[in-house]
Amino acid sequence: MKIETIAIHAGNHTDASSKAVVQPIVMSTTFERDEDGGFSSGYQYSRSANPNRASLENVLAQLEGGAEAAAFSSGNAAGMSVFQSLEPGTHIICPDDMYHGLRNQLKTLFEGILEFDFIDVNDEDALNAHIKPNTGVIWIETPSNPLLKITDIKKVVAIARGYNIKVVCDNTFATPLCQQPLALGADVVMHSSTKYFGGHSDLMGGALITAQKNQWWEKIQNVQTMGGAVPSPMDCYYLVRSIKTLPYRMRGHVQNALLLAQYLEKHPRVERVMYPGLPSHPQFDIVNAQMSRPGAMMSFTLKGGEEEAKKVVNALNIFTQATSLGGVESLVEHRASVEGPDTKTPFNLLRVSVGLEHIDDLIADLEQAMA
Ligand SMILES: *Cc1c(COP(=O)(O)O)cnc(C)c1O
Numbered sequence: 001m002k003i004e005t006i007a008i009h010a011g012n013h014t015d016a017s018s019k020a021v022v023q024p025i026v027m028s029t030t031f032e033r034d035e036d037g038g039f040s041s042g043y044q045y046s047r048s049a050n051p052n053r054a055s056l057e058n059v060l061a062q063l064e065g066g067a068e069a070a071a072f073s074s075g076n077a078a079g080m081s082v083f084q085s086l087e088p089g090t091h092i093i094c095p096d097d098m099y100h101g102l103r104n105q106l107k108t109l110f111e112g113i114l115e116f117d118f119i120d121v122n123d124e125d126a127l128n129a130h131i132k133p134n135t136g137v138i139w140i141e142t143p144s145n146p147l148l149k150i151t152d153i154k155k156v157v158a159i160a161r162g163y164n165i166k167v168v169c170d171n172t173f174a175t176p177l178c179q180q181p182l183a184l185g186a187d188v189v190m191h192s193s194t195k196y197f198g199g200h201s202d203l204m205g206g207a208l209i210t211a212q213k214n215q216w217w218e219k220i221q222n223v224q225t226m227g228g229a230v231p232s233p234m235d236c237y238y239l240v241r242s243i244k245t246l247p248y249r250m251r252g253h254v255q256n257a258l259l260l261a262q263y264l265e266k267h268p269r270v271e272r273v274m275y276p277g278l279p280s281h282p283q284f285d286i287v288n289a290q291m292s293r294p295g296a297m298m299s300f301t302l303k304g305g306e307e308e309a310k311k312v313v314n315a316l317n318i319f320t321q322a323t324s325l326g327g328v329e330s331l332v333e334h335r336a337s338v339e340g341p342d343t344k345t346p347f348n349l350l351r352v353s354v355g356l357e358h359i360d361d362l363i364a365d366l367e368q369a370m371a
Contacts, residue, residue: 003063003177004247011059011240025237026051048225052236057207059243060197063176064189066209068217070224071236075172075192076101077229078206082137082168082188083110084227085219090136091115093127095151097144099170099192100339122151122283124159131163140186141170142179146299146335146351148274150283153290157185166216172196173325177250178293182211188220193231195326199242199249203235249328249356253296256362257354263363264300269308269370271301271348296354297325299335306347310334313350315369318361325353330362 001009012023031043043049053071060069072078079102086092094103096118106116119126121140138160142151153169160167169181172192181189191197193205210217224230231239254277261275273280276287277294287294302308313321319332331353336345354362 001062006059006062007246008244010062011055011243013055023052023055023237023240025233027233046233047228047230050230050233050236052233052240053230056231056236056240056243059240060191060207061209063243063246064171064209065176065180065182066189066211067213069207069209070221071193071231071239072206072208072224073229073231073235074204075099075190075194075206076105078190078192078208079170080105080109081208081220081223081227081229082190083114084223085216086114086136088113089115089134091117091132091134092137092139093121093130093135094118094139095121095141095144097147097149097344098139098141099145099172100343102170121156122149124155127156127159131159131165135163135165137166137168139168139170140181141173143173143276143295143297145173145297146274146345146349148173148276148281148297148299150276150281150286150290152283152286153179153181153184153186161185173297174291174295175246175250177247178254178295179291182209184290187211188217193239194324196246196250196253197239197243197326199246199326199328201324201327201329203238205231205235205239250293250296252356253354254293256356256359257296257298258294259359260352260354260362260366261298263366264298267366267370269303271303274299297351298354299349299351301346301348302350304348306334306336309348309350312366312369316365317368318357318365319352327353328356330355330357 029046034040056071057069117130140151157167166187168188169186170190172195175196189209191207193207258277261273261278264270265273275298319330322331323333323338333351335351336343336347
């Protein structure tokens with residue numbers, strides 16, 4: 001099946017008893033036993049498994065072309081479950097511009113439990129130099145946040161395979177509509193479902209999708225069900241509902257993003273546009289090799305520095321100044337302020353999540369804000 005069909009059907013089934021075409025939400029936390037004490041429905045207690053979560057996990061696995069998925073209550077909970085599944089003392093190699101929430105999680109909660117290095121994962125020499133006997137995972141995030149740097153997934157996988165190291169790819173910015181890391185050899189894909197999967201800025205969620213069922217994946221599933229950072233049946237339902245339109249939303253997001261990036265690149269007050277869909281992107285060749293679409297996240301720097309950047313943000317009317325991404329509404333943020341004092345993000349940089357408004361209105365808004 002093609003991805004549009006998977007998105008609509010793999011997370012839903014007609015209800016056997018009521019014949020409802022849309023799968024009902026099962027709020028019950030507990031499920032009745034059979035006379036012999038068994039659970040023939042497959043459900044026992046909602047932290048372990050719930051019909052809405054099962055459907056969500058099924059559609060997530062199929063969208064990424066994986067064997068199985070595990071849904072979590074947030075992207076950070078998904079990331080944390082990977083870290084918690086590793087033996088104490090395991091070394092992880094992470095990107096130097098890893099999503100700041102996960103970087104902070106490692107530094108704050110896993111100091112002394114795991115070892116980690118933050119490096120330019122796409123730099124082959126740096127990567128080889130940092131691999132140690134206890135390295136268990138190489139973490140990839142591509143395109144990266146907020147500089148939209150690209151990591152060559154196949155190249156990292158080839159290096160990791162030589163040492164029996166697992167590769168985890170945070171695919172939140174790309175979504176499976178733009179990039180499918182498992183097909184490029186990654187072992188596990190991570191998502192913040194809060195972003196494009198949810199798509200309407202109204203729910204939190206996270207996901208892990210594995211290429212193969214193995215012992216490590218079983219450990220991750222144990223962290224999910226014993227740790228209990230699972231999404232509610234309601235959130236699973238809303239995610240399944242949103243995912244049905246994901247393929248068409250992504251088409252719209254990407255179409256708008258391309259036009260917006262082209263507009264910004266020509267604007268005299270813009271210093272630089274960072275968008276994987278522009279031929280001026282320094283890694284445009286890798287983008288074309290591993291992404292089917294360039295996504296809809298971009299950053300740009302303004303001539304005139306921080307003050308200028310903040311002025312533009314405040315003059316925008318349709319773009320809302322807020323963090324996060326992937327919703328139908330366009331968002332803009334002064335990223336350095338969000339990331340705090342130790343940020344390496346340029347102070348004249350604005351990050352944009354391009355929404356689904358009409359492109360003419362988005363361009364007109366930027367035009368008046370930069371006038
Ligand atoms: C938002 C985000 C996360 C964290 O997800 P939450 O749902 O906020 O916990 C992780 N990685 C990336 C790339 C993100 O954008």
